[in-house]
Amino acid sequence: MATMKDDVLAALAKVPSPDGKPLTQTDALSEIVATDGKVFFSITAEAAAVKQWESVRERAEAAVRAVSGVKSVMVALTAERAGGGTPRSQAPPQAARSPGAPSQGARSQMPAQSARPPGGGPAAPTGIPGVESIIAVASGKGGVGKSTTAVNLALGLRDLGLKVGILDADIYGPSMPKLLAIREKPETIGGTRLKPIVRHGMPVMSIGFLIEEETPMIWRGPMVMSALTQMLREVEWGTLDVMVVDMPPGTGDAQLTIAQQVPLRGAVIVSTPQDLALIDARRGIAMFRRVNVPVLGIVENMSTFICPKCGERTDIFGHGGARAEAERLGVPFLGEVPLDIVIRENSDAGKPVVATAPDGPHAQAYRDIAARVRDGLQVASRPAPKIVIET
Ligand SMILES: Nc1ncnc2c1ncn2[C@@H]1O[C@H](COP(=O)(O)OP(=O)(O)OP(=O)(O)O)[C@@H](O)[C@H]1O
Ligand SMILES: [Mg+2]
16 A cells, blocks of 8 residues: 555655656655654755756645655755755845845844854855844753743743743754643644744744654655745744754764754853863854854753752852853853752653752752843854863
């Protein structure tokens, strides 16, 4: 029995590429992902030929939409410069297809996204219409609490009166379904655009909303970028002051590409206090500086353990390491969050502490961090001092 993927491929075989060859016989077509009536794939074109490929993309989308059982289809056109070597993220990713919703400047005092510090390095990617500032929450090391920080920081920014959205950029290990207890699937608008899920007044998007948890994520490189591009540009984010991006762990090529693909205004680095995590945090800082994204500062997570029974304070991973490191690197120290079972239990149960215990000390710690991030965004467009980082 033919699967939906087979039917999709058969439909795409009838779509000619610019040189007349069926799309399925070109290298441009990525893996096809078809789950639950939702179809995703990307077409990779050379930047110079992007115009011709845009009509191929449109025809491909229409052809797949006509396949029986297909409820929605998303086709991303990612462009690549001739000669290889240049990251595909440097080409304009589908900006022309974004809705023309103007950014409402009066809405906030945040600087516009296009203002990146001057200097060499790759050109900034196109912004998202209606979204003032996009910030990444990142770390070199896994499991240090990036996703927990991202959610609570987003809520802290919301509590400061900003309009905030959350994008889960961890394509391989999305966290937002769990951290925000989201089980519903996003609705589509007109078959191509997605409505984000709204939680605690914030629009949220994660690949985890579209794909079952058990589905193996065998994405090829372009597919990862394609999924990210779609979540950035084919989702009705509305008007936002800040979009908080929860980054996947690491500082490898994948993270670098995301840092380049997403038009970031700044990065928040999360680290535990111990030396090993700090080395990774340093790598993270170096990575963002390489792509000219201002580092808004470091958060020390799992900073101190206060025994819930006796109140005794124990510095399980040490204490203060991130503050000292921030000073050494000349980046702001944004604050510390203790290691507390309340944070873990609530977080893992989909009840982020800033939303569910807003009067507690943890919520206050996150709100203080949020205030420093907001302040940092206002100065981030100034060029950073030149600092040599050993990695
Ligand atoms: N301050 C904290 N106190 C106690 N537990 C915490 C704290 N911060 C995070 N955790 C817990 O640590 C675990 C890892 O956190 P989280 O998923 O946020 O890390 P991550 O850096 O995003 O991980 P990954 O690298 O896998 O994306 C989770 O179970 C979370 O609840
Ligand atoms: Mg995470």
